[in-house]
Amino acid sequence: MLYRAMVAEDYDAACRLWENTAGMGLSEADSREGILQFLGRNPGLSQVCEEEDGTLAGTVMCGHDGRRGYMYHVAVSTACRGKGAGRELVSRALAALHEAGIAKCHLMVIEGNTLGRSFWSGTGWQEREGLVLFSQNT
Incomplete structure (x- = not known):
């Protein structure tokens, strides 16, 4: 695998991956x-x-x-799962956050995404617990 920062030219392929990843929530x-x-806004932090x-x-x-990091759309193609790609992507993103002076990172997983929840708890x-997410369109 080749790991690198995500760039604009990756959008179409990334979108196809996200659309084919069970448990992935996409929006406007x-x-x-x-x-x-x-x-x-976040140069060099997102990885592919x-x-x-x-x-x-x-x-x-x-x-x-400026205080906390956030991860979204962590996805690995079905054919490449179980080979450490997800762990390596997350590790690289966390290292970039650390280098930017960010000491803590959060992410959101759709409640019914058992595969995603298993990955995160297993890593x-x-x-x-005790947090509720509120959202509003601006």
């Missing part, structure tokens, strides 16, 4: 414009991995607000 914020804006033939095999969208992340 995942438009090309929205993702490119996110990448521009490619197979030897250049096929995009995994993504992690990563950013921060040392702690599921938080």
Whole structure:
């Protein structure tokens, strides 16, 4: 696998991966414009991995607000799962956050996404209790 920072040209392949990943929630914020804006605000933090033939095999969208880091759209193609790609993508994103002075990272998993919840709990992340997420369109 080749690991590198995500760039604008990765959008189409990343979107295809996300659309084919069970448990992935997509919204209007995942438009090309929205993702490119996110990448521009958080240069070098989001990561991708490619197979030897250049096929995009995994993504992690990563950013921060100056205090806390956040990860979104952590996905690995079905064919590449179980080979450490997800762990490596997350490790690279966390290292980039650490380098930016961010000491803690959060992520959200859709409640019914048992595969995702298993991945995160199995890699040392702690599921938080007592928090409720509120959202509102602006």
